[in-house]
Amino acid sequence: MAGIVQAAGVFRPDEVDVALEVFDGFCDAPGKDYWAVGALSESDGLAGFALYGPTPCTVDTWDLYWIAVHPSFHGSGVGRGLMERAESHMRSAGARMCAIETSSREDYAATRHFYVACGYEEVAQIADFYDDGDDRVTYTKRFK
Numbered sequence: 001m002a003g004i005v006q007a008a009g010v011f012r013p014d015e016v017d018v019a020l021e022v023f024d025g026f027c028d029a030p031g032k033d034y035w036a037v038g039a040l041s042e043s044d045g046l047a048g049f050a051l052y053g054p055t056p057c058t059v060d061t062w063d064l065y066w067i068a069v070h071p072s073f074h075g076s077g078v079g080r081g082l083m084e085r086a087e088s089h090m091r092s093a094g095a096r097m098c099a100i101e102t103s104s105r106e107d108y109a110a111t112r113h114f115y116v117a118c119g120y121e122e123v124a125q126i127a128d129f130y131d132d133g134d135d136r137v138t139y140t141k142r143f144k
Helices: 002-007 011-027 078-092 105-119
Strands: 035-041 045-054 061-067 097-103 123-130 134-142
Touching: 002 011, 002 045, 002 061, 011 035, 011 061, 035 078, 035 105, 045 123, 061 078, 078 097, 097 105, 105 123, 105 134
Parallel strands: 061 097
Antiparallel strands: 035 045, 045 061, 097 134, 123 134
């Protein structure tokens, strides 16, 4: 999993650490705070993953914390498949919406386009949230 996050080329070292911490939380207690889905390649192992879970202090809102696909699988449908699996699980667990937060940096443009293509709507932007010139962009998708 670390290899996929690092290969993306957009995450700072501290962000890689957070992704690994969230994954460790899933491994320590699957389904307690976090859920995960992965996509495997016959020849290359893990091609991508998604980490998600219920948002604390909300009624049936879930967060997609991470979704990442190894660059060699970009455009192959792996990301869409991961998103569909995660959303299907959220719906079956009673989620009414999913929220995603991401960066406004140019190197995240394809990611933001992917979220819109998956039916998410940009609902908020907080200027300079992550750093000067790096806004937090929030997307949501309602399930019911």
